[in-house]
Amino acid sequence: MWADNETSEDLLGFKVHADLLINIINDDSVLPITIGVFGDWGSGKSSILQIVKEEFDKEDDKDSLCIYFNGWTFEGYDDAKAALLNSILKELEDNKKISAEIKDTIKEKTKKLWRSVDWIRGAGMVMKNVALPAVSAYFTGGFSLLPFAVQRLTEWGESPEKIIEKLKSEEGQETFKAFVRESKEGDKNSVNAVAEFRKDFAELLEATSFKRLVVIIDDLDRCSPERIIENLEAIKLFLNVPKTAFIIGADPRIVKYAIEHKYKNNKEIEEDNNRIVIDYLEKLIQLPYSLPRLSESEVETYISMLICKKEVGDIKFKNVLDEFKKYRTTNKYSAFGLSNFEKILEAQEFGKVKDNVITIPALVPLITNSLYGNPRQIKRFLNTYTIRKRLAEIASLQSFNDAVLAKMMILEYSEPKLFKKIFEWQIVQDGVPKEITEIEELCKEKGIDDVILEIKDTDFKEWSKPKIIKWFQIEPLLSGVDLRDYYWIARDKLENSITATSMIPPVVRALFNELLPDNMTATVTKLLLTEKFQSLSDIEKDAFFNLLSSNLKRNPQQKRLYDIFNVMTEEKIENTVYHYIETLKIISVSDIEPAIGTRLADFKGEPEIGPFLNDYFKDGKSKASKAFNLKK
DSSP, rough: OOOOSSSSSSSSHHHHHHHHHHHHHOGGGOEEEEEEEEOOOTTHHHHHHHHHHHHHHTTOOOOEEEEEEGGGGTTTOOHHHHHHHHHHHHHHHHHHOOHHHHHHHHHHHHHHHHHHHHHHHTTTTSBBBOOOOHHHHHHHHOOOOOOHHHOOOOSSSSSHHHHHHHHHHHHHHHHHHHHHHHHHHHHOHHEEEEHHHHHHHHHHHHHHSSSSEEEEEEEEGSSSSSHHHHHHHHTTTTTOOOTTTEEEEEOOHHHHHHHHHTTTOOOOHTTTTHHHHHHHHHHHEEEEEOOOOOOOHHHHHHHHHHHHHHHHHHHHHHHHHHHHHHHHHHHHSSSSOOOHHHHHHHHHHHHHHHHHHHHHHHHHHHHHHHTTTOOOHHHHHHHHHHOOOOOOHHOOOOOOOOOHHHHHHHHHOOOOOHHHHHHHHHHTTTTOHHHHHHHHHHHTOHHHHHHEEEEEETGGGGGHHHHHHHHHHHSSOOOEEEEEEEEHHHGGSSSSSSHHHHHOOOOHHHHHHHHOTTOOOHHHHHHHIIIEEEEESSSHHHHHHHHHHHHHOOOOOOHHHHHHHHHHTTOOOOOOHHHHHHHHHHSOOOGSHHHHHHHHHHGTOTTTTTHHHHHTTTOOOOOHHHHHHHHH
């Protein structure tokens, strides 16, 4: 099994990306700079950032201080700016690279900045609009608070009475007094306060003798839209502060969702929403750097390296990793696999690795295509594959072929609908469906384009995608193979595909949440689905369907979930009808509201879903059935 988290151990050859970022940051002429390391969920961003931090943390680098900040772990903190500043100042006070002689100077200079943190935290408690005159008068005798402090206070309630009760606590009074004190000293506006903060912070950095401060902000795309914006606004505090470099790791689609969310109620801005999003990002991030998806040779290398490490252990794997690093300096295009391992490992260790890797190279093109070269998805695929192999061994399944298991899992992962179709075929044919033999015969010794033309004229037209044809053509062939054992160990996933049980990609959850408001019109729903759903990868689309389906099964009376399915059905979005039908099969007709039955009646004449709905509502007893059948 492999842990699903970031690591500085480079099995992908991604150090080249980290080295590039380090090279840029070490160029004093480009500082200050903000770099965006962009990539899909699970693409390896965090691992690259860990490598960057590890390099800057080396004791022989006396010129750099690197701070790692995980935005997601501070999700519950009352103010993101204060959380970030707190982390930076704490590190500056305690870092081992700072000599004892200047530590007292550093602590003295941080005192004023700590007060700024208190002020920002107090004044930044602003999410909900509330009536504050009573609060201001209660604590200040009528003294006027800063404009940006008097607008709102967050998480303390929506009435002055609730806020006053919270502020009576020792922590509340200290927080409130912090920004009152700053106001009394000069009634500074927020712009001047930020300018002074930058000046104070620049002086602090100068006193440390560091040539550069590198701040890594990771997991931004796991945060809520509000917290993403808070983190971005926190970074703005440091814009143009000399000697600073910020590196932000995120899925750019999620950041764009957050910016759109920030301006969603501003009608003037909404009219040119796309331009606003682009401008916001360009002003904040001077250098966007997008990670490429893994190539086939990189996927083969990654899988081979993961398996090798598991089989030989950390100590012996170190030699393999060292050789891999050398290999990558001269060869960036070929796979590093069995032939390389054989030269490094002893015969016994190599034998164990070979037994587990031998089926992989033939399947790599399919794995690459189906999992979109995504390291996290690959690792999860391998974890499930390993669990199922162990289950087959424990259950003493006879004639069990690991290559067949891997091939079946690729279909399960990338095309759950077709995976279930084969299940339905084999269950009534003693595990050996004749349909597989027929399709394999159509695919035999022909080019993909020729097969597509031929298969579209048969009952198997839904199998005509190029990647599915490749799946049929690749060894091992499945004609005559008894598939019952393979479906027996996958039986817990037949209802929900692997992607349903995996963590939902943030971009999918963001789109789902954006579509949820009950008052959203059908026009806006269509627009969102056209612009955002269709741009998702196949894996992300499946994850969306699974999320929508599982929510509807748990909440069969939530009308909005049917609305989303209905619009997707009307727009003829691929695989919608299949997922809609499979979801309705689990829901009792008696749990459906009559209005939903009336709406579903619009699809009576549709060739795919119509026959199912007519049968589904045929009882005529429930209110929904009566509503469905009444509508002509």
